[in-house]
Amino acid sequence: MAKQPGQKVRGSETGRPLMVLLDQLGQRWTLRILWELRQGERLTFRELQSRCERVSPTLLNKRLKELRELQLIDHDAGGYGPTPQGRELGSIIQELDGWSRKWAQDL
Amino acid sequence: MAKQPGQKVRGSETGRPLMVLLDQLGQRWTLRILWELRQGERLTFRELQSRCERVSPTLLNKRLKELRELQLIDHDAGGYGPTPQGRELGSIIQELDGWSRKWAQDL
DNA sequence: TCATAGCGCTACATATTATGTAGCGTCAAC
DNA sequence: GTTGACGCTACATAATATGTAGCGCTATGA
Secondary structure (H helix, E strand, O other): OOOOOOOOEEEEEOHHHHHHHHHHHHHOOHHHHHOOOOOOEEEEEHHHHHHHHOHHHHHHHHHHHHHHHOOOEEEEEEEEEEHHHHHHHHHHHHHHHHHHHHHHHHH | OOOOOOEEEEOOOOOOOHHHHHHHHHHHHHHHHHOOOOOOOEEOOOOHHOOOOOOOOOHHHHHHHHHHHHEEEEEOOEEEEOOOOHHHHHHHHHHHHHHHHHHHOOO
């Protein structure tokens, strides 16, 4: 379902990992899901649904499947949580929080 | 046209800057445009079009307008380029490149 | 002067994605 | 054996993105 590094995506024929990543992050809710799971806390499907206001279960499930295929999150009895790689990516996303506060002040 | 910090977006009633940012970055081509402009190089509309394979001019223009409203890019006779804030954001996006290479190796 | 070429962009029909709501099958507790 | 919460699916509708044609402008050059 999800495009893997090496495969063609929107805007790139080469499958360059960055382009595959940007393609995935540019789809609705992907960034938000990674944000909610960034700390390693495990959340159930319904917990994720309520943290992401107005996400439809259809799409949430689609994104969760994609992120699992990309090995950024995993799923067990405790719910969904990040893989080690997902946590690293989460820490980059974390930087956006600090940046966005400064940005909002300057606007 | 673009949602500003303080305004409601998908998934957040509060207007928290991070949520506004994630909403914008989660729309097609936003991340890619910021990536192409990250170094400060100025690109014309048509140069951007050819770097972003298959982006439609309709949507490219929409995104460029939004990014200008958010003061992440600007436009002059030399073309489009990042604002100082846009460059800072670009440097965070830059980190994704290194991360994505490691990720692709491990997959 | 008046074609030619490149520019930023718009129009619009079509295709792809996302939303909202209802509810199914499973399991565990009461 | 009903109740409630779980993970999820179905499906109609709405919002977004794509692809292609081409417009109005400016600069160059014949």
